[in-house]
Amino acid sequence: MFKRILVATDGSTLSKKAVASAIALAAQNDADLVALNVVPRYPRSYFEGSMTFSPEDIGRVEKQWAEKAQAMLDTVSARAKESGVRVKTATANSDLVAESIIAAAKKHKSDLIVMASHGRKGIKRLLLGSETQHVLAHSALPVLVLR
Known part of the structure; x- marks a missing residue:
């Protein structure tokens, strides 16, 4: 039924369950x-006027976030391959x-x-809104939401 499934993950416990379900669904459907993983940009504007960070400091933090994201995706990739699923990160x-x-x-x-x-948890979710809700409202594709 499905030929290519995109699974969005942020590394949270619930997100890991969604990854497991996506892998199982991909395996069932070949x-x-x-x-x-969506890696955020460094929040430069929050610190304007109060603290100064060099471009090197910002680059170092963004690199750490990107490396963490890639490590998480490498784990997903290994799990998918163990299940016989073709995977791209x-x-x-x-x-x-x-x-x-x-x-x-x-x-x-x-x-x-x-x-x-x-x-997202707590105040961040209240301030930023639900990313899942936004995807549901704006995607032309079917969205499978897991809890």
Whole structure:
């Protein structure tokens, strides 16, 4: 039924469950899997006027975030391969998580997006809104939401 499934992961416990379900679904459908992590940009504007960070410091932090994301995706890739699933990993560098997920699904010609019902916790979720809800509202593709 599905040929290419995109799974969005942020490394949270619930997101790991979504990854496991996406791998199982891909295996059942003999589908390819694309594992995506959206890496945020360093929040430069929050510190304007109060603290000064050099471009090197900012670059170092962003590199650490990218390396952490790649390590997480490498783990997903290994789990998928153990299940006999063809897998590709991708990262997007953006603060626009939902838009990045939708764009990646289009870019990789996915026919299903799998994601957790939420990943952010507490005040961040209240301030930023639900990325999952945004994907559900704006994606032309089917979205499987897991909790």
